[in-house]
Amino acid sequence: MHKEVALFKALSDPTRLRLAVLLAIHGETCVCHLAAAVNEPDFKVSRHLGVLRSAGMVEVRRDGTWMYYQLAEPRNDLEGFLQDCFRDRLISHPKVREDLDCLESAAVAKPCKKIESLDIRFNKRGPS
Amino acid sequence: MHKEVALFKALSDPTRLRLAVLLAIHGETCVCHLAAAVNEPDFKVSRHLGVLRSAGMVEVRRDGTWMYYQLAEPRNDLEGFLQDCFRDRLISHPKVREDLDCLESAAVAKPCKKIESLDIRFNKRGPS
DNA sequence: GATTTATTTCGTTAAATGGCGAAATATAGG
């Protein structure tokens, strides 16, 4: 049951849980915006994302200087439900709503380049 | 989200996860049988059960010198699903099956008193 | 009082976390 233990351990830190919930609700997001959302230094958020990645919970994609993280495809019922739960239930949690507001503000104040161009092309807000 | 973090932290140890799964499948069980099931010393199992209790995952009932633990009633969707998942999915996990075999052997070798009398009265195996 | 079961305490060891600075990676400008 090493895999299940690793999954629970990855979610057993408040910052990591907040990051996982944000990714579940908001979708693909760059590190700097996540850092603004949870109000923690970049290097700390980066390290926590690394832990989530080691547990197989998130995937990362590079675009220029930015690294975009998103939840990985669920590998079993447990992971699938947790993602559903994060997206559908925890969205009403006060702390999550607060984080989402900070994320939105950060995305408006300093939109990442690639996303910005997407905004222009498709006339809608990008994933980050 | 302290409560969710505490829940995940409680399940982020291999021994505790095994104990939680055993309780989900087998129902109310005394400490000595749980210790035999996971093949760990009593004091260690007792401590881990204490952690699960602090997280609100399990309840305890005293009967003579025995302490009977069982999963607490789920307080939300997350806890409810996890219990369902433990009971219905992880039952096929090799380690869990092995633990269940050890639990069964221990219950037969040294049945607890109260349960033994229940066996006689109802002519079926008790919860432990 | 002795025995059984379970929990707690204490000291040690291992692991996780956080902060700071440096190093990688990529972009932009001259």
Place this chain on the structure above:
DNA sequence: CCTATATTTCGCCATTTAACGAAATAAATC
């Protein structure tokens, strides 16, 4: 091409937290 800048990650160390083993303690029974 070189430098400057922005974003992210890594290395190192200090601090905190968690887990373990052995013995001591508590609670109930015989």
